Every structure is written in structure tokens, then in C-alpha cells.
Amino acid sequence: MRFVxxxxxxxPAPSGGLILLTSSLxxxxxxxxxxLFFWAYGASPLHAYRLILQGALGSKLGLAETxxxxxxxxxxxxxxxxxxxxxxxxxxxxxxLLLGAVAATWVALFSGLSGPWxxxxxxxxxxxxxxxxxxxxxLLKARLGINDVITTLMMNYIAMYLVLYLIHGPxxxxxxxxxxYTDFFPKAAWFPLIPGTRIHWLTLIxxxxxxIAAYILLTKTKRGFEIRVxxxxxxxxxxxxxxxxxxxxxxMALSGGLAGLAxxxxxxxxxxxxxxxxxxxxxxxxxxxxxxxxxxxxxxxVILTALLLGALMAxxxxxxxxxxxxxxxxxxxxxxILSFLISGELLMRYKLSFQPGRRRWAxxxx
Amino acid sequence: xAESERLExxxxxxxxxxxxxxxxxxxxxxxxxIHALLGENGAGKxxxxxxxxxxxxxxxxxxxxxxRAIQVRSPAEALALGIGMVHQHFxxxxxxxxxxxxxxxxxxxxxxxxxxxxxRLAAIARDYGLEVDPRAKVWELSVGEQQRVxxxxxxxRRVQILIMDEPTSVLTPQEVKxxxxxxxxxxxxxxxxxxxxxxLDEVLEVSDRVTVLRKGKVVATLPTAEADKPSLARMMVxxxxxxxxxxxxxxxxxKLLEVRDLQALNDRGLPAxxxxxxxxxxxxxxxxxxxAGNGQKELVEVLTGLRxxxxxxxxLFGKDLTNRSPKEIAxxxxxHIPEERLRRGLVPEMxxxxxxxxxxxxxxxFARGPFLDQRVIISHAERAIAxxxxxxxxxxxxxxxxxxxxxxxxxxxxxxxxxxRLIIAAHPTxxxxxxxxxxxxxxxxxxxxxxxxxxxxxxxxxxxxxxxDQILVLFAGQAMGLLEAEEAExxxxxxxxxxxxxxxxxxxx
Numbered sequence: 001m002r003f004v005x006x007x008x009x010x011x012p013a014p015s016g017g018l019i020l021l022t023s024s025l026x027x028x029x030x031x032x033x034x035x036l037f038f039w040a041y042g043a044s045p046l047h048a049y050r051l052i053l054q055g056a057l058g059s060k061l062g063l064a065e066t067x068x069x070x071x072x073x074x075x076x077x078x079x080x081x082x083x084x085x086x087x088x089x090x091x092x093x094x095x096x097l098l099l100g101a102v103a104a105t106w107v108a109l110f111s112g113l114s115g116p117w118x119x120x121x122x123x124x125x126x127x128x129x130x131x132x133x134x135x136x137x138x139l140l141k142a143r144l145g146i147n148d149v150i151t152t153l154m155m156n157y158i159a160m161y162l163v164l165y166l167i168h169g170p171x172x173x174x175x176x177x178x179x180x181y182t183d184f185f186p187k188a189a190w191f192p193l194i195p196g197t198r199i200h201w202l203t204l205i206x207x208x209x210x211x212i213a214a215y216i217l218l219t220k221t222k223r224g225f226e227i228r229v230x231x232x233x234x235x236x237x238x239x240x241x242x243x244x245x246x247x248x249x250x251x252m253a254l255s256g257g258l259a260g261l262a263x264x265x266x267x268x269x270x271x272x273x274x275x276x277x278x279x280x281x282x283x284x285x286x287x288x289x290x291x292x293x294x295x296x297x298x299x300x301x302v303i304l305t306a307l308l309l310g311a312l313m314a315x316x317x318x319x320x321x322x323x324x325x326x327x328x329x330x331x332x333x334x335x336x337i338l339s340f341l342i343s344g345e346l347l348m349r350y351k352l353s354f355q356p357g358r359r360r361w362a363x364x365x366x
Numbered sequence: 367x368a369e370s371e372r373l374e375x376x377x378x379x380x381x382x383x384x385x386x387x388x389x390x391x392x393x394x395x396x397x398x399x400i401h402a403l404l405g406e407n408g409a410g411k412x413x414x415x416x417x418x419x420x421x422x423x424x425x426x427x428x429x430x431x432x433x434r435a436i437q438v439r440s441p442a443e444a445l446a447l448g449i450g451m452v453h454q455h456f457x458x459x460x461x462x463x464x465x466x467x468x469x470x471x472x473x474x475x476x477x478x479x480x481x482x483x484x485x486r487l488a489a490i491a492r493d494y495g496l497e498v499d500p501r502a503k504v505w506e507l508s509v510g511e512q513q514r515v516x517x518x519x520x521x522x523r524r525v526q527i528l529i530m531d532e533p534t535s536v537l538t539p540q541e542v543k544x545x546x547x548x549x550x551x552x553x554x555x556x557x558x559x560x561x562x563x564x565x566l567d568e569v570l571e572v573s574d575r576v577t578v579l580r581k582g583k584v585v586a587t588l589p590t591a592e593a594d595k596p597s598l599a600r601m602m603v604x605x606x607x608x609x610x611x612x613x614x615x616x617x618x619x620x621k622l623l624e625v626r627d628l629q630a631l632n633d634r635g636l637p638a639x640x641x642x643x644x645x646x647x648x649x650x651x652x653x654x655x656x657x658a659g660n661g662q663k664e665l666v667e668v669l670t671g672l673r674x675x676x677x678x679x680x681x682l683f684g685k686d687l688t689n690r691s692p693k694e695i696a697x698x699x700x701x702h703i704p705e706e707r708l709r710r711g712l713v714p715e716m717x718x719x720x721x722x723x724x725x726x727x728x729x730x731x732f733a734r735g736p737f738l739d740q741r742v743i744i745s746h747a748e749r750a751i752a753x754x755x756x757x758x759x760x761x762x763x764x765x766x767x768x769x770x771x772x773x774x775x776x777x778x779x780x781x782x783x784x785x786x787r788l789i790i791a792a793h794p795t796x797x798x799x800x801x802x803x804x805x806x807x808x809x810x811x812x813x814x815x816x817x818x819x820x821x822x823x824x825x826x827x828x829x830x831x832x833x834x835d836q837i838l839v840l841f842a843g844q845a846m847g848l849l850e851a852e853e854a855e856x857x858x859x860x861x862x863x864x865x866x867x868x869x870x871x872x873x874x875x
Contacts, residue, residue, distance in 0.1 A: 221737050225738060238672065239704060239710045241671075241694075
């Protein structure tokens with residue numbers, strides 16, 4: 001009797017093609033598993049996927065919606081690649097985004113500014129608010145060694161309740177007849193749109209510029225070198241005289257600031273008021289984690305992955321509308337991609353080798 | 367003793383991506399013998415034994431135990447077949463006691479049958495000279511004692527073949543003696559001991575037969591009685607080896623380093639350096655000898671700014687640089703060749719070129735304003751690769767793919783490139799093959815000729831004796847003595863390292 005033995009071996013360095021293959025397989029696997037759920041809801045998975053595809057890419061309107069969803073994902077995702085490169089687990093883009101939205105709202109409604117100054121100031125203060133929100137966990141980790149995953153995550157809830165407090169309390173709009181919204185922003189604070197779409201192009205351009213700048217920062221500058229060394233081997237960084245604290249603070253200020261800009265874009269470009277946190281964000285800050293990982297922490301690749309996930313979200317709207325399925329299915333799908341992607345990491349570092357076994361088996365000593 | 371082979375490995379081939387670690391190796395071992403497996407690092411000794419112990423599966427070849435073909439698919443199977451291995455880095459749980467570590471993974475003793483375990487352990491310990499308190503926690507034990515626990519673990523599992531991977535690298539000369547007598551009593555009881563080493567003296571002292579490996583192939587297997595040091599060295603390296611290093615008399619320069627009444631804590635917050643004072647001059651190599659864990663690591667870290675001194679002063683080049691940052695100290699002209707190369711010395715995922723500028727990236731010509739100049743970094747890397755003979759496919763290769771010797775060449779290339787005035791070298795040749803060792807010792811001597819001072823921390827006493835001008839012996843964080851290397855003897859060093867008797871503090875001036 002002959003056997004084929006399968007063994008698991010370490011693979012030294014995965015190739016680019018392999019990375020692409022594993023990422024694609026992760027998405028495919030997520031599609032298959034999510035399909036089971038569509039099926040359980042009584043919808044044909046293939047039909048649902050065709051609707052998603054059509055909804056996201058099949059029409060000008062769909063494409064525009066895809067891009068609109070991709071904007072906050074792009075800004076948050078680029079920021080997250082920076083944090084993740086330094087091995088700082090920023091799970092807090094959601095909260096940082098909300099703080100950006102809060103700052104923008106203050107500028108638009110309560111700062112007394114008006115006219116052409118409004119939008120630039122909204123952007124600057126939104127960036128700063130997100131950055132400060134991100135610096136709190138950064139300081140806690142750098143100074144006291146407190147776990148970054150937990151603090152960044154918890155800061156999201158604080159941000160969420162801060163928004164709720166503001167819209168139910170001091171900032172509740174007198175013109176909103178009891179609804180928990182602020183008043184509408186003055187028209188000068190509305191971000192310009194590409195005609196016929198809801199794409200607030202100013203934020204889109206900022207996102208693209210951020211992706212390019214982050215790429216240059218990481219690959220061409222001294223600071224980027226420090227970020228990469230600290231992420232790969234903090235001990236060696238200390239040994240080489242690099243400051244962990246300073247690098248982490250810079251990285252998190254950028255990461256939080258970019259998420260803050262995303263928040264500015266959502267209130268300034270889409271809603272034109274501050275409202276329930278889950279309506280402002282739809283989980284962009286969390287989805288951006290997937291965006292950053294799918295891009296393998298490369299800021300330029302985030303442009304593609306943000307569009308991909310943006311398409312999924314836009315398509316999710318369509319299946320909600322035409323099949324009556326819950327929008328949460330899209331979140332579940334995103335979660336599935338991340339799970340498969342992380343499992344795929346493991347597969348990439350190992351390989352299977354097949355070889356003929358031998359007839360004789362281990363004998364036990366008498 | 368029976369002359370029949372207990373173990374026979376035939377035509378073992380083991381390939382790793384890019385290398386053939388074992389290339390058709392034949393190896394045999396008999397009952398009642400200590401069989402030394404000699405070779406440079408990377409020769410394939412450990413790989414061969416990991417195949418035997420079931421950690422690796424061979425790509426080709428067969429293994430016979432007492433004449434029967436066997437397949438060893440895991441260490442558990444190896445143990446069931448009576449094959450045990452004591453690794454270079456121990457596999458013990460520090461927070462558990464000795465006896466708990468011994469029975470870990472066994473079925474017996476799980477439900478309180480500790481009395482029988484203790485009795486058997488005591489019997490084994492008595493028979494083979496492996497005294498160690500069975501109830502002590504492993505973290506409380508010295509390295510030598512921990513090694514005894516590893517041997518006990520194997521013997522408790524009734525192994526017939528015991529593989530020891532570089533067992534002496536962490537021991538004092540006295541502990542080495544005790545280990546050798548333990549190994550002798552094991553083979554007298556009929557066991558087989560396979561002893562992996564790259565130290566020729568040990569082969570000659572303790573083994574019955576020796577198999578020499580070079581580049582994954584067997585050069586020869588011969589009775590130790592028929593071997594001598596030069597012939598073994600030639601087989602191992604493939605050429606003649608110079609054992610005596612050429613070094614001129616010290617030309618003392620100015621005082622570079624003065625350490626005054628230094629105190630520091632270890633990672634557990636306990637005193638590790640307890641009032642240490644010494645001086646180091648340009649043009650000399652000061653060797654620091656001591657058993658691991660007597661304050662050497664903490665001393666290096668304080669001197670390089672990685673650990674805070676709690677008391678005392680460190681004067682570098684006449685300036686008080688106590689507790690300054692690693693960056694400031696490096697900028698003052700101190701090079702550091704760290705003990706843990708992979709953890710501290712480089713960034714394994716990053717390229718050779720990037721690792722070569724790990725410390726100098728922030729200064730011209732590598733940096734222009736906030737940007738890095740890739741072209742300068744690359745040409746610097748190409749020069750360093752040539753000058754230090756770093757074997758690498760390209761400057762772009764991730765450092766983790768380099769062999770140990772080449773990783774150390776890379777680190778030296780980086781650390782010595784700024785013409786440092788003081789070099790702190792921690793275990794610079796630990797685990798390196800003869801060729802790399804020779805080269806790195808030569809580089810340190812060259813720095814001495816150029817007038818730099820070298821603080822050499824090493825557990826290899828031969829290295830300390832052959833390189834140093836003076837030798838400082840550390841024990842429990844204190845200086846046991848300062849010896850002239852010329853007049854120091856191995857025996858005396860060993861006693862001082864074990865803390866026996868403080869010797870007069872000699873002084874220079």
C-alpha cells in the first residue's frame with residue numbers, strides 16, 4: 001500500500017502573484033459563504049450578486065455611489081496603513097471620523113465664520129480633532145504601555161456618545177422640529193459636488209493626495225524609514241536610537257487626522273448637518289481596517305481596495321432596496337473577507353508539499 | 367562494548383529553499399559511545415539531528431534503529447522510540463518546578479502521583495550526577511542546572527539515544543567538566559550520546575568517535591583517538607586554520623571609558639550590577655569574562671544607553687554620558703555589536719541595504735533634508751558587501767535570509783563604518799562558523815591597531831584569552847578581578863567566574 005504524505009513547510013517569502021491569489025481567494029471564499037446566507041433568506045445568491053454588481057458598477061449612478069462610499073474608506077484606510085505599518089493597532093478610525101464631523105459642525109454652525117473661509121477651516125479643524133482623538137490612545141500606549149486595541153476601540157464609543165449628546169442637547173437644531181439633528185449648515189459650508197452625482201470631489205482629491213503622500217512618506221523619507229523599522233522590530237529601533245514615542249505620536253496624528261477629514265467630508269459633503277453617528281458613518285472606520293489590510297498596508301493600493309469595498313457598500317444598498325434583505329449582510333460579508341484574509345496570511349507563510357509515503361511505518365520499541 | 371551500530375542513518379537528504387542542508391549523509395552511532403558531530407555552523411549538524419528527532423522529515427534517506435527501519439514523524443514518536451534531544455535553547459517552562467517540567471506532557475503524575483516521580487528522579491540524578499532541587503522553580507536555576515533538568519527530562523522518558531546540541535556554550539569550565547562526567551556515566555550505562563559541537567577541544571576531550579560534516583556532507587567518521595586538532599580543523603573548514611592570532615603589543619592611547627561605582631537593575635528589578643568600576647583605554651581590548659547572567663547584559667545595556675543606571679557614572683571620552691539616549695551615545699562614537707543579533711541588531715524583514723544604514727540614515731549623505739537618498743544607500747551597501755565579504759544575493763535581499771555569519775558581517779559593517787572610538791562587542795562570534803569567527807576577530811584586532819578601544823563580552827574563554835589585553839571577571843554584578851591576559855590561566859579564570867575568592871584589584875595608570 002502506498003500513501004501520499006502531505007506536509008506543511010515554511011515558505012520564505014511569498015511572491016506578489018501569490019499575495020494577489022490569496023487575496024482574491026479570500027474574497028471568493030467570502031462570496032461563497034455569504035451566498036449561503038442569501039440562500040437562507042430565500043434569495044438566489046447569484047441573483048443577489050448580479051444585483052450588487054449592477055448596482056455598484058452597472059450604471060453611472062451606481063458608479064458614483066461606489067466612489068462616494070470609497071471617499072471615507074480611502075481617507076481612513078490610508079491613515080490606517082500608516083498606523084498598521086508602525087504596528088499600532090488603530091481600531092479607532094470610526095471615532096476619529098466622528099470627531100472630525102463634530103469639529104466641522106462646530107465650524108459651520110457655531111464659529112461665526114462665513115463665506116469661502118468655512119470649508120478650509122472645517123477641514124483643518126476636522127483634521128486636528130481626529131488627530132487629537134487618536135493621540136490620546138497613542139500617548140497611553142507610548143507612555144504607559146496600555147493596549148492600543150482596547151483604547152482605540154473604546155474611544156469610538158466615547159465619540160459616539162459625544163455626538164449623541166450634542167445632537168440631543170446643546171446642538172439640537174431649533175429648526176428641526178424636535179428631531180435629534182443639528183440645523184442645516186449654511187450653504188457656504190456645503191462641499192461642492194460633481195454635477196449629477198453625490199461625489200464631494202474635494203475630499204476625494206484630498207484622499208488621493210493623502211495616498212500618494214503616505215506612500216512617499218513610507219518609502220522615501222527618514223520618518224517613513226523609522227515607521228517601518230519600529231513596526232518590524234521595535235527593539236532594533238530602540239537600539240538604533242529611534243524614538244518610539246515620537247514616531248507613534250506622528251503616525252497616529254496623521255492616522256486620526258485623515259479619519260477626521262473623512263468625517264468632515266461626510267457632514268460637509270453628504271449630510272450637511274450632524275446626526276446620529278451610525279448615519280454619519282455606516283461603519284466606515286471599521287471597514288477601513290479591511291481596506292488597509294486588503295491593500296497589505298500599502299497606501300497606494302488603498303485606492304483600489306477602498307473602491308472595491310465602496311462598491312460592496314453601494315451594492316448593499318441595492319440588495320436592501322430590491323430584495324428586502326438587511327443591509328447588515330454587507331457588514332457580515334466584510335467581516336468574512338477579513339477573516340479569510342487573515343487566515344490566508346497563514347497559508348501564505350506555509351506551503352503544502354505532497355510526496356509519496358513509504359510502506360514501512362514507525363515501529364515501536366519492544 | 368558492543369560494536370554493532372544501534373543507529374544508522376543512510377543517505378539522508380534534507381533540502382530547504384535555496385540550500386541542501388544534508389546532502390546524502392550517512393551517520394551511525396553505537397551503544398555505549400559518545401559520538402561527536404563536528405562541523406561549522408550551517409554544516410548541517412543540527413538539521414541532521416532534527417531529522418532524527420522528528421522535527422524535520424528527510425527528503426530522501428532511511429533511518430534504522432537496532433537494524434529496523436523507522437520513520438520518525440514527530441518528537442513524540444522519537445521519544446517513544448527512545449531518542450531524546452537537549453536543544454541549544456532549552457524548552458522549559460520557567461514558572462514551573464523542576465519535577466513539573468519533567469512530567470510535563472506525560473500521562474503519569476498528572477493526578478498527584480508526584481511521590482513516585484520524585485523517587486525516580488532522585489534515583490536518576492544520583493546515578494548520573496545530575497543534582498538539582500526537584501521542587502525549585504526553573505527560573506531560579508542557573509543555566510547549568512537548567513541543562514541538567516533537560517537531561518533529566520530525557521532520561522526520565524527512558525531514552526537510549528541522547529542528542530546534545532552545543533551543550534557547553536552556556537557553561538563555566540567547571541560546569542563543562544561536570545557535564546562531561548555525566549555524559550561518561552550515561553554511556554557507561556549503555557546509552558548513546560550524540561554530541562553536536564563546533565569546538566575541537568571538546569571533541570578530543572570527551573568523544574569516542576567523531577563524524578565531521580562540511581556543507582551538508584560527511585567528510586569523515588573516525589575514532590577520536592586517531593584525530594588531532596589540526597586534522598579535525600582541516601576537515602571541518604576545508605583548509606588550514608590559524609589558531610594563534612597575530613597581535614602586536616598594546617599601544618595604549620587616551621582613556622576612553624571610565625565606569626565608576628556603577629549600579630543597575632535587571633528586568634526583574636533586582637540588582638544586576640552592584641558597584642562596578644573599571645577603565646578602558648584606546649588601543650586595548652578589555653575582555654569581560656563571566657558566566658551568563660552575572661551582569662554582562664545589563665552592563666552592555668547601560669553603556670549603550672538602553673538601560674538606566676541607578677547609581678554611579680559612565681564617562682565616555684571624558685564626558686559624563688550616564689543615562690544618555692542610545693542615539694547620543696552612538697553619536698559620541700560608540701559602536702555596539704549586540705548580543706541578540708536578530709532581535710536587536712537588525713530588522714529581519716528589511717533589506718540588507720536598509721539594515722546597513724539603520725543608524726546613519728538620518729545623516730548626510732544618506733539623507734537629504736527629510737528624504738532618503740536611495741542611490742547613496744545602495745552604493746554604500748554595494749561597497750560594504752564587498753569590503754566585509756557579506757554573502758548575499760543582492761543588496762535588496764531581506765536580511766532574514768542571510769546566514770548567521772553574514773548577518774554578523776552586516777552588523778559589523780554597519781557599526782564599524784563610522785570609525786568608532788569605542789566598540790562594545792557582545793558575544794561577537796557566538797554561534798558563528800570558523801571562517802566568520804576568524805574574520806570578525808581579525809576586524810576587532812584591526813580596530814585595536816587603529817587606536818580604538820574594544821570592550822569584549824564573551825562566554826568563550828578562548829576568545830577572551832586570545833583577543834584581550836586585560837580581562838575583567840564579572841560575578842554577581844561585581845568585578846572579581848582584573849587580570850593581565852598574558853598571565854591569566856583558564857583554571858584561575860574559571861574559579862573567579864564561579865565567584866571563588868576575590869583577587870587583588872590591579873590598576874593601570
